[in-house]
Amino acid sequence: MQRISDEQRRIRIVRRHLLAPGERASSPVAVADSLVALHATDAATVFLSACARLAEPDTAAVERCLYEDVSLVRMLSMRNTLFVVSNEMAPHVEAANARAVAAKERRNLLKHLHEDGNGLDERWLDRTEKSALAFLEDSGPVSGSELAAGVPALRTKITVFPGKKQETVQGVATRVIRVLAAEGRIRRDRPRGSWTSSQFRWALARPRPVEETAPAQAELALRWLRAYGPGTEADLKWWTGWGTREVRTALAAVGAVEVRLDNGAPAWVAPGDTEPEPARAPWAALLPGLDPSGMGWADRGFHLPAEHRSALFDRSGNIGPTVWWDGRIVGGWAQRGDGELTWRLLTDTGREATAAIEAEAARLARWVGEARITPRFRTPLERELTA
Incomplete structure (x- = not known):
């Protein structure tokens, strides 16, 4: 059984996640497809993740994809979490995950209406x-x-929750809108305010092709393997929110190839993806909280030193803004109230890395401009840097 080293896993990230200057994409849709999906719980993350990987960072281009040609779609899907995917990917994600999430949302709403006892059915x-x-x-x-x-x-x-400690009176609007959005009948349109705002308007959504669940799950697993492989069953189970049976069925359906990691654990890659890749020049990146490169696996030990985790994650397991050097997470960054970008290294990386990180910070500051970014899920290091 072939072994794929941690070094090889880090080398794969640079090309597959479009993180070095020579690997960057020309469109936000290409970025989304390369990563399968962009985390969208925090509105700013979509723009920060996309622009970090664009040859020419452009928030207006991301907005056009989201709100004008709608070539990028927000979906409540994997792990009951909001993601942005391409139009091509959306039917697969809907059948593989979002449809089940939407059905659960509808059941929960009907349960609340019934428990209210006022004849709402x-x-x-x-x-x-x-x-x-x-x-x-x-x-x-x-x-x-x-x-x-x-x-x-x-x-x-x-x-x-009548009669319980958490009993409260709520309007139904938010819950009804959530169900309609989860079912893909309405979509989030351009927000009030800038690209960092979550105060979305709502619009009718375009109908999507209907797919069967099992083939869609196989397709989603294959896309994940191409972007994040090698990964373990536990990694894919965590990322998708599926059960063990669904994960194993999807891996078998696509002919996933078993390999070994440096720690001896069995993992999986896409068919034909076992060959080593050549090393590339060292690279630096500043990625936002919830970025896919930090959230793609349950076990991130191959690129995240265990001693950094407490500083870079919140208590719910959400990663904050990170500094990367040559495939490893080496620190974190933040934006202060006056707009200044600040960062701190948690690993001694040397002069070359420091210079490259400074250049990336300057690049980020240039395209962010006057926008102000406060992560929705704040981490200890991010709070320290903005204090």
């Missing part, structure tokens, strides 16, 4: 959703509050 929800969709068809993109103002049923209040 599936028929009421169906009428309300049709009214919301009709309003969006007439109005075009609107905010959630504007949608609720135009659809009286969305202003209905319900008691959530």
Whole structure:
């Protein structure tokens, strides 16, 4: 059984994740496809992840893909998390993950309506959703509050978790909008404010082709192997949110090849992807919180020293802004309130690395311009750097 070393895994990242100057892409769609999906829980992450990998960083180009030609689509999918994927990838992700997530969201909403005890049922929800969709068809993109103002049923209040410690009264608008978005019937449109804002407007979404679940899961597994392989079953299970049976079925369906890692653990690569790749010149990168290169595996030991984890992750396992040198995470960065970018190395990397990181920080500062970035999930090092 062939062994793929940790060094080889780091070499793979530079090309497959478009992180060195000679590897960068010309379009945001190419970036998304190279990484399979971009984390989108934090609105700024999509832009920071994409522009870090574009030969010419351009937030306007990312906005065009998201809101004009809609060649990038936000989806509630893997691990019940919001991602951005390309239009080509969207049907696979919908069938492999998002459809099940949406069904669970609908069940949860119906459960809350039933527990409220005021006669709100599936028929009421169906009428309300049709009214919301009709309003969006007439109005075009609107905010959630504007949608609720135009659809009286969305202003209905319900008691959530009645009789329990967390009992509270909520409006149904947010929950109904979440279900419609999860099902791909509406989409997040251009937000109020800049590209860092999460105050999205809502618009009708384009219908997507319907795929079967098993082939879609096989396709998603193959794309992940090409971008992140070698990876273990545990890595793929964590990244997708699937069960062990689904992971093994998908790996078998694509003919994944078993290899060994440096620690002796069995892992998998795509068919024909066992050959070593030549080393490249050392490279530096400043990547945002939740970036795919930091969130692609359950076990990140091959590029993240264990002693750095407490500084760079929050308590829920979300990675913060990171500094990379030659395939390893060596520190973190932050933006202060006055716009200054600051960073700290957790590993002594030498003069060459320091100069390259300074150049990347200057590149990031230039295209970010007047925008202000505060990660949604703040980590100990990021807080220290902005204090």
